[in-house]
Amino acid sequence: MQALYIASTGMAAQEQNVNVISNNIANMRTTGYKRQRAEFQDLLYQEYRRAGTTTSDSGTQVPVGIEVGSGVRIAATPRVMSQGSVVASDKELDMAVQGEGYFMITLPDGRTAYTRDGSFERDATGKLTTVDGYEVQPGITIPNNANSVTVSPDGIVSAVIGTASTPTQLGQLQLARFVNKGGLESIGNNMFTETAASGSAQVGVPNADGTGNIMQSYLEEANVNAVTEIADLIAAQRAYEMNARVVTGADEMLQTTSQMK
Numbered sequence: 001m002q003a004l005y006i007a008s009t010g011m012a013a014q015e016q017n018v019n020v021i022s023n024n025i026a027n028m029r030t031t032g033y034k035r036q037r038a039e040f041q042d043l044l045y046q047e048y049r050r051a052g053t054t055t056s057d058s059g060t061q062v063p064v065g066i067e068v069g070s071g072v073r074i075a076a077t078p079r080v081m082s083q084g085s086v087v088a089s090d091k092e093l094d095m096a097v098q099g100e101g102y103f104m105i106t107l108p109d110g111r112t113a114y115t116r117d118g119s120f121e122r123d124a125t126g127k128l129t130t131v132d133g134y135e136v137q138p139g140i141t142i143p144n145n146a147n148s149v150t151v152s153p154d155g156i157v158s159a160v161i162g163t164a165s166t167p168t169q170l171g172q173l174q175l176a177r178f179v180n181k182g183g184l185e186s187i188g189n190n191m192f193t194e195t196a197a198s199g200s201a202q203v204g205v206p207n208a209d210g211t212g213n214i215m216q217s218y219l220e221e222a223n224v225n226a227v228t229e230i231a232d233l234i235a236a237q238r239a240y241e242m243n244a245r246v247v248t249g250a251d252e253m254l255q256t257t258s259q260m261k
Contacts, residue, residue: 002068003250009071010243013040016074017236024224025233032116032190033222034079035229041075081181084116084223086215092149093120093128096220099212101175104137104203105130105191112137114176114201116220117190128157132189140171153213155206175211176201 017038027033051065086096095118097103102114113134120136123129126143128136142149146159148167155173160166178184183197194201207213 001250001254002070003246006069006071007243007246007250009043009073011240011247013038013072013074014236014240014243018233018240020077021229021233021236025226025229028222028224028226030190030222031119032084032220033224034081034084034116035222035224036077036079037232038074039076039078040072042072043070045069078182079184079186080223082223084221086218086220089119089217089219091119092217093122094118094217094219095120095151095173096215096218097175097206097212098215100177100210101204101206101212102177102192104174104176104201106135106137108134111193112201113187113191113193114184115191118214119219130189136173138171138174140173142170146170151214151216153207153215155214173206173214174203175206175214176203177211178202 020036020038024035027035045067046069047065047067049062049066051063052061053065054061083099086098095103097116097118102116103118105113105115107113115130117130119131120128121131122142123133126141126146128140128142130136140157142157142159143161145162147161149157149159150167151157151173155175157170157173158167159170161168178194178201179199180197183195183199184192185195185198187193204211
């Protein structure tokens with residue numbers, strides 16, 4: 001009975017849906033996390049009678065046909081790249097992007113990664129890095145005797161060096177934008193890499209040409225809404241249960257057929 005196989009595809013699709021939702025909920029407190037959603041597509045159809053088929057010598061045609069689908073599959077899990085809430089952190093090296101743009105990070109293998117997580121630190125040499133020690137591009141070094149480090153909305157990093165009375169500019173942060181943000185590949189650690197689908201990074205100065213501005217001593221929270229995720233979870237559970245009920249019903253029908261004499 002085809003219903004068994006159709007319902008099984010529904011159960012498998014909803015299982016993956018629950019996996020996506022659970023990952024969103026697990027990352028509710030992850031800085032800069034962008035939620036995912038599951039998107040589905042119906043599978044091929046078996047056609048028993050084609051619409052428009054001629055049914056008589058006078059040319060009468062059937063207005064609708066007979067076709068039965070073969071189930072559903074999960075087609076994509078795109079990320080929702082909307083802005084998360086920006087909250088104060090009271091730490092001078094924490095930064096949030098208000099608007100478009102990603103911080104650029106140099107990975108150990110030389111590749112460039114992109115992130116919305118601006119919880120930065122200084123390493124032993126004073127370089128601005130992520131919490132994993134990956135250098136922020138372009139490289140900015142903050143001297144050991146630097147005081148009152150400031151980051152302007154347009155990404156200029158300054159600090160008062162030693163006993164100086166005026167701040168010294170240490171460098172200029174840049175942000176990257178993409179034509180298709182949803183095409184970025186997640187590699188973990190709050191970072192993404194570009195793909196053919198995302199297009200090449202368009203690097204620019206913050207607060208110019210549509211690029212967002214930088215907010216010092218702030219962090220961007222995950223854009224996960226707990227109420228929405230729980231509602232989606234309940235809907236996925238109900239869909240799974242209904243598909244399971246179809247399996248049970250089809251099994252009972254087959255059992256009745258096998259017992260006929």
